[in-house]
Amino acid sequence: MTDTKTTVAVPQTIDTSYYSPKDGGIITANTDDFLNWVRANSMWYMLFGLACCAIELMQTGGPRADLDRFGAVFRASPRQSDLIIVAGTLTYKMASRVKILYDQMPEPKYVISMGSCSNCGGLFEQGYSVCKGVDKIIPVDVYVPGCPPRPEALTEGVMKLQEIVKRERFLRRKTA
Ligand code: SF4
Secondary structure (H helix, E strand, O other), X not given: OOOOOOOOOOOOOOOXXXXXXXXXXXEEEOHHHHHHHHHHOOOOEEEEEOOOHHHHHHHHHOOOOOHHHHOXXXXXXXXXXXXXXXXXXXXXXXXXXXXXXXXXXXOOOEEEEEOHHHHHOHHHOOOOOEOOOHHHOOOOOEEEOOOOOOHHHHHHHHHHHHHHHHHOOHHXXXXX
């Protein structure tokens, strides 16, 4: 008999069976599925706002768009971050800093490129000082189009990343 007070809500997409006795709870699951479930729903992201897209990034983390409800909260340190959201125009001068910060993040780590500038240079593609996409510097998992993307678009980008994480084989993940 299931005790409703201790039942753990496990997504049906995960092949997981669980049993919740009155004195606590026992979850039995495939190791990859369990770790992916936890990781996908606790995606801590490092802010890397570089230009006007950063305004929409901040708005996405605010109470109206409420990205926190997906378990995504921002951190100020790469050491505590699972994800870096690069938002805005990336100059060659800043590109080396992005690489340093990315290298300081622990594995497994992910990258969202937010906005046209970060995706390919955008309006400033012809600029002598502008990098033609953050993927020239670090590997990108999800691209969010727009100039700037709305908070809803970035939220969908995070949800796309969650789908990727849930399909991963954690113990056999290839590093970049
Ligand atoms: S994509 Fe548009 S809004 Fe975003 S940083 Fe570039 S110019 Fe600004």
